[in-house]
Amino acid sequence: MRHAIMVEEKSGDRKIPVAQYTRMSTEHQRYSTENQTQFIAGFASEHGMEIVRSYQDDGKSGLSIEGRKGLKQLLEDVQRGQVDFVAVLVYDVSRWGRFPDPDEAAVHEHTCKRNGIQVIFCAEQFGNDTSLGSTLLKSLKRSMAAEYSRELSVKVFAGHRNLVQRGYRQGGAPGLGLRRQLIDEHHNVKGLLHRRDRKNIQSDRVVLVPGPAEEIATVHRIYRLFLDHGMPERVIASLLNRENVLTDYGRPWTRGTVHQILTNEKYIGNNVYNHTSYKLKIQHVRNPPDQWIRKDGAFESIVPLDWYLKVQAVIASRSHHLDDGEMLKVLAQILEKCGALSGLIIDEEDCAPSSAAYRSRFGSLLRAYNLIGFLPGRDYSYLEINRALRQRHPEVLTEIQRGIEQVGGFAHRDRETDLLNVNGEFSASLVIARCKLTPAGSYRWRIRLDTSLSPDITVVARMNHDNTAPFDFYLLPSIDFTSAFLPYAECNGFALDAYQFETLDVFYLLAARVPLAEAA
Known part of the structure; x- marks a missing residue:
């Protein structure tokens, strides 16, 4: 054709x-x-x-x-x-x-x-x-x-499930005291894989094997310090750092990295997969334990099973004496102290339940976050700015309503959605976009359209460089714009910047009432 x-x-x-x-x-x-x-x-x-x-x-x-x-x-x-x-x-x-x-x-x-x-x-x-x-x-x-x-995702997951249940490792760093060993389809050993090495033959497989003796000794020492001497993870980390003992990545120890050594089942030889998933690259999801895929005894263990079980009992006991309210109070105190929350931040706190304990008690970390009013985001350093902008949102909406009234129009504001109904003719929503300086020295704006409201026009107020006042405004008709076509940069080309204005005067003209002379 x-x-x-x-x-x-x-x-x-x-x-x-x-x-x-x-x-x-x-x-x-x-x-x-x-x-x-x-x-x-x-x-x-x-x-x-x-x-x-x-x-x-x-x-x-x-x-x-x-x-x-x-x-x-x-x-x-x-x-x-x-x-x-x-x-x-x-x-x-x-x-x-x-x-x-x-x-x-x-x-x-x-x-x-x-x-x-x-x-x-x-x-x-x-x-x-x-x-x-x-x-x-x-x-x-x-x-x-x-x-x-979608079909490929299902097939790949089924293949991974089969390989995990047969005892083969599916991705991830081996960890201190362990190494990745490459074997062929007949289980003949082909050698060890170094960091960033990948297998290049499809039929080859990877298993975990014990690593260098000095690394295994460090892992054993961490368990003995925790069990025999009652040292919490932060103290163990400090001790190892004073002795210049590094992690498998060559970095200093933290409470979180010690906690990982004490809680990961690979050290007792279990192959566990699907803790988290990222299907179709849409959203990272932390899966509940009943969705994990596991093969117990898949590898040679380097930590005795009774050591591991005793450690888990000690860690679990940290939160057993706390009811839900007390656990959430501790979580809120960590948020107030750090300004943000994550699994690693929680695990870094002494005398606090582990992130695993919060997942077990509340079903997920996200649910625990929601219960104390924390909305996690990638850019934790801008948490205070985001909070200030959320407080500014109703103030700007009130200013817009006044501007509409001054030109003779009226705007009804939905108290639940903050959607404005202007003159009973069209709807409008307000988005306040935070400004962020990139490593290259240019400015970018984070813009998220609330498409669930289906507004006719979205008013985007892009904040200035210190996020204290509006820098400019964009009036975006919903028929022309999606989340993939938004003014993120300082200059966005004529197709976008044609909708850019220094003030909202043009928007107010849309709502203005024009008096008509009486017909003869």
């Missing part, structure tokens, strides 16, 4: 300047970037095109745009308008991405189109145009790519 090309044909011998994007994922090696490049080059030659720029992602999954520097750079260049091409050639829909949500692939393609750059899929059987047939086939292909990812 001959593809319909919508880019403008050039007169004479001048060729159409285009870019190419190629991607190779580890789970689909048959689509090498070399093969894609060769096919795209033939397509370009056939249609009078010249490839003037290349974007590439090697060994990157198509489930998410995170980590795909090539695609990110392509989208940034397109949105800045600083490109010397009029189209992007891609081998097929799956190389653009196998996003779990097919709409995400469409959003990234639309980002290119709205900036005048067409995305052309060279190996697909549908035309690269906007006809009904092409649109339907492209949507179907996106859905098929997403479904492929």
